[in-house]
Amino acid sequence: MKKFLISDKGTFYKANLHSHSTVSDGELTPLRIKELYQKNGYSIVAFTDHNRFVTHNDLTDSSFLALNGVENAADESGKGWFNRCCDICFIALNSDRRIHPFQNENNVIGDGEKSPFETEYTSECVNMMIKKGVENGFFVTYNHPTWSLENYPRYMSYSGMHAMEIFNTSSFIDGYNEYNPDIYDDMLRGGKKLFCIATDDNHNRAPGTCHWDSFGGFTMIKSPSLKYEDITGALLKGDFYSSRGPVINELWIDTDDGSVNIRCEKAKKIVCTRGGRRLRAIYAKEEGKEYLTGAKISVNRDDIYLRITVFDENGLTADTNAYFVKNMGIDFESPDLFVE
Ligand SMILES: [Zn+2]
Incomplete structure (x- = not known):
């Protein structure tokens, strides 16, 4: 009997699950990112600007889905270029989510408010960030461990995230070896159960510099439709694979x-x-x-x-x-x- 590990039903949708727009330090507006990615065969972009959770449901139409997200970091300080960090993306599982993952339902802040959660570079803080994200209905991903200068004891101390970036285009283009199958295997062999995604983390600073960081790594999501909750449901089930090209x-x-x-x-x-x-x-x-x-x-x-x-x-x-x-x-x- 055939038991499908990636569902045999539905359609593969091409997704970039990590991006930055003019809402934070990206060069392009969310609309321009949508246009650029659609032209390059993508159906889905997760907008994960730094610190600010902003919804982009207005960009969604029958052939494009904007996923609402945010990226937050726990940064080390005082060591200059040697500062390590841990960056986490949170993608809302429901399109009507309006509240930052660290915000309490009873203490509502509107679209675009900054995170009220003070982070510090400790495993406890990172695990708290992950926990809040999961509890508040987000798909939580651990980003670019190589760029972040994170090592085995650090990433092995994190738990509960849904996925890690096996590839991050922006970091790779900057020269880091941000294809991370070994780190993924470390985590799996250490008993962690998580998926892997490939993302761009694009900021789209001018072409011709080393920051033309779109269309490197993508995630192919198998889903019954392009509806928001169908896609996030497929993410939670692991109905996807990551790629830099092969199908x-x-x-x-x-x-x-x-x-x-x-x-x-x-x-x-x-x-x-x-x-x-x-x-x-x-x-x-x-x-x-x-x-x-x-x-x-x-x-x-x-x-x-x-x-x-x-x-x-x-x-x-x-x-x-x-x-x-x-x-x-x-x-x-x-x-x-x-x-x-
Ligand atoms: Zn990022």
């Missing part, structure tokens, strides 16, 4: 033979990363093909989790979320098919 069409478990199966386009290499050391890499060259269009990979009870990365001929990647083997519905008591 994933289908991802499913075959419960009969205990395999995970992927269908994709023009892949040169497909890698299955697992909880332990037993990775699996499949190369087009080895199969005698110019490109791979899919793979079938056996699942072992001991894998704990697995996730798949598709590489194209330029080395660009598409990453699935991590899936936990015990939730896959495979009956490991049956056949002996699980040893490679």
Whole structure:
């Protein structure tokens, strides 16, 4: 039986889940961002300006969805260029949400008010930010750990976020190695259950400088429709994958033979990363093909989790979320098919 890990129903919508406009330090107005992204094949942009939670429902129409969000930071101070920070994006799960995630329902502030929550660079504060976001109905993401100079003990001390940025275009363009599969695996191996997203974090400062930071990393969301709550529902379910180019069409478990199966386009290499050391890499060259269009990979009870990365001929990647083997519905008591 086929059990789909990314729903077989609905449509894939291309999304940028982290962006900055003139509401904070971005160069473009929200409307201009909408126009630019629509022209480049996107259906969804999350507006996540710094500190100020501003709604953009007026930009939503039948072919475009504006998600309402905000980015808040916990910054270290006093160390100049060595200051570390932790940046978190909060995307409202409901379009009628008007209140900043740190604000109490009884202490209402209107659109555009600054966050009243004083942050400091401690794990306790970051975990409080995440908790408030989740409790108040937001999809909470942990952003660009490399740019933030965060290290293993720091990011392992955070918990409860829905997703982390496996790729951030703006940071990558600035020269940081902001493709973070290792940090994602650190977290998963440390027992954290979270999804991964690829975003632009665009500020769109003038082209020709190193800040033309749109259209690098995106998230493909599978949803029954482009309606606000359908899309945020798909985010909560993990019905999406992240990419810098390659396309994933289908991802499913075959419960009969205990395999995970992927269908994709023009892949040169497909890698299955697992909880332990037993990775699996499949190369087009080895199969005698110019490109791979899919793979079938056996699942072992001991894998704990697995996730798949598709590489194209330029080395660009598409990453699935991590899936936990015990939730896959495979009956490991049956056949002996699980040893490679
Ligand atoms: Zn940002």
